[in-house]
Amino acid sequence: MATIVSYTARPRRITQALLLLAAVAIGVAAYALVWLGRFDELPPGLVEHAVGALVVAVVLQAVVMWRAPYADPVILPLVVLLNLLGIAVIASVDSARILYQDRSSAVADRQMLWAGLGVILCAALLVALRDHRWLRRYTWIAAVTGAVLLLTPLVPGLGSSRYGSKIWISIAGNSFQPAELAKICFAVFFAGYLVSRRDTLALAGPKVLGIRLPRWADFGPILVAWAFAMAVLVFETDLGTSIMFFGLFVAMLYVATDRLSWLVIGAVLFLPPAIIAATQMSHVRTRLTCWLDPLSSENFDRCGQINAGLFGLANGGITGAGLGEGRPNVVPFAESDFIFSALAEELGLVGAFALLLLYLLLVERAFRAAVGISDGFGTLLAAGLGFVIALQVFVVIGGVTRVIPLTGLTLPFLAAGGSSLVCNWIIAGILVRLSDAARRPAARQVPGAPSPAQAGGSPAEAIA
């Protein structure tokens, strides 16, 4: 039983309110600048946009004050800022299409609607989910739901294939990426499962070459997780999604057991399917070629999208072309998969770094909640959700900037896409709930005070 001094018992709700206001001001100003840059006039819906953003801020602030008074004051402002910046960049892509290509494009308006839905779900979650440990009851339900969701794109008639990957389902004309929701389910499942098995996973098993290997019996769930990742890779042919799930699982496994062997096993298990994908699947092979050498003349046409993105980055340079002054419309999918290149073109290296820092800060807040929270389930869930955001950012931006091959993931909160945005808002709600638990003074052990909860794995009971 370690004694932890409560370093912050203060709610810091005023801080959050000010940060939210700053986020809204920056986001709305960016939206206005896009139109000023493109058409020399203010956007037609600027007032509605500003009022909408302000309402979102007020609602979030009120819900947090009501139901999560000790929540981390930075998470929601970060999320609001990312969402609004995303809308501004999408509006820039829209307006560039309208101005330069005479195409009608209103992705930004749809994104605003999805953001509204996301905020409502986030607020509803904060209201309904009073304690994050309630989620633990649904460990196995989450597992089944996640597995079903993940495999729905394979159902004939429901799934639809796009650009070589089958990760979409369409219902009544609306398409949806079920993997986004499955991500949350699996994070809940892994947290619940691992927290009850961590001791056997961590301590039992033979030791080989200084690495303690797990028992064969413990391999089961790992193999199941691996099999799912492989199923996604083989049948839905999407490397990004399988990297995300397997990365999430291995990271949470490592946090639960503190054993390096899991990381090694994870990496080794992932290699053969990755190699098979690289050699057998034509669109993965194309992406591999475009990763290694997109600018050579024989590959240039095939790698048009990544090249257009790289030219966009170069056009941005250090200070950027300016919002509404770039040419994001020449990059295919500049509003979704390639939104990073659109942002980096218009806001430059400065803006790109700022964006990366915003994400890093968000991940850091999740990790801080993981550290501060007193139950193992909460720690694992917070760490898992934080890590999956980091991994997703890495896979997307790394794909655009040729650190790794391009995959079909979306940048959290930024990229256009309803399922991704709504699910990420739900993640934000869970993180706020977790951070509230982490910072709530009664949940902490203060010298001299009776210990209301046990640190570590077993479920804690009384909450003041």
Place this chain on the structure above:
Amino acid sequence: MNRPLRHLWLVVSVLFVLLFTSTTYFQVVAQGRLNADGRNVRTIYNEFGRHRGPIVVDGTAIASSARSDDSYGYLRSYDPGAMYAPVTGYYSVVYGFSGLERALNDTLSGDADALFYQRISDILSGKQGQGATVELTIDAKAQEAAYDALDGKKGAAVALDPETGAVLAMVSAPSYDPDDLASHSTKDVQAAWSELNDDPDRPLTNRAIAGDLYPPGSSFKLVTAAAALESGGYTPETQIPGPGTYTLPQSSSVMNNHAGGGTEACGPDDSSTLQAALEQSCNTSFALLGQEVGEDQLRTTAEEFGFGQKLSIPLSVTPSTIGEDLDASQLATTSIGQYEDRVTPLQMAMVASAMANDGAVMQPQLVQKVSTSDLSTISELTPKELGRPLSASNAALMRQMMEGVVSEGTGTAAQIDGAEVGGKTGTAEWGDGRTAHSWFVGYAQQDDRKVAVAVVVEEGGYGSRTAAPIARDVMEAVIQP
């Protein structure tokens, strides 16, 4: 569970460091290379998104940019297009730039070093920058006269101010409308482009300075005559041999005295004065004269006229040549403008301009003045002497002989009332069974107005009939008030 969390955070940090590094690489380190990549459409958009300066002739813009509501921002248009196309060139989003649009791209777009302070002040005052205005030396009347006279023919005409080197007219026919290539509709541009390139008459070629070089024919006799005067052994009155036919040394080929196969001798006893030989354009006289003068003297004089020099006016001019390592018979045919003599019309206009400018050849220049959008002058034409092929007195003798050609020789069609006109016709054979190219090279002077001109009409036949009247029209347009 804090230790693995710390490790996981370390992993996250490494991932983000990779992203910071890769972003920096593409936005800073590789930026220049990527922006310079010819396949980068943004570079084209940036290029075409600038307010390019106009090209001006006699106070009227012949090429100008106006805002367009499309991807590019500005549309370049030309008026009148075809007349000035050999000078302006085109400015195409698909096929790049040519002509002055390319040669002066930095100036027109505002990127030139000389416009640095202009750019700074535009940035400080928040004004939309505009490229510099380029005023040409072209005389609109002369250009129009040359364009109209060459209408329907293949050929070129160049007029120079002999004293400054200013290019007063430069026409290449047939021409094309650069508006067709400046269009922002890629499809239209591609269609126009392939049509222009498939045209056997090659309208995109600037025949005046950069086409296939032409054999100058008899007009080259001006160079031979100038070399003879410069050698010191000749005056216009010197008697030189001029038989009706001449068998070339070490050869069985027979040269006839007159173009078209005439075999009349140049004068009684198969000889005439140098002046008479030039007036009648006697081939045998000049074939023999060239051999007397020698290859070295001929080459020296030709190079002083500008042969062999790569000129930039600022359009780049293909160097003219008299061939290499000539034997006696080759020297004989070279002296009458055949064998490997290959010239641009501009070069022949420079030959005429030396005569009219007391023996000095001035560097030809197209740009009169460069000024910023707020009308402050950046640079102005400064005449530069390129060479001095003959002395002032010899130039006067040449003028005397050339006037003879126009007043009573083969060039009578170039006469202008009230003006002193001198010149030399040429009928250049260039292929078996093909009609000869028709040349006129000369100058005109009235009061203090001077002009030197060269006209070539492909397959135009006798220079005296086809090229000389065109040259007269152009010279008249310049010197007649």
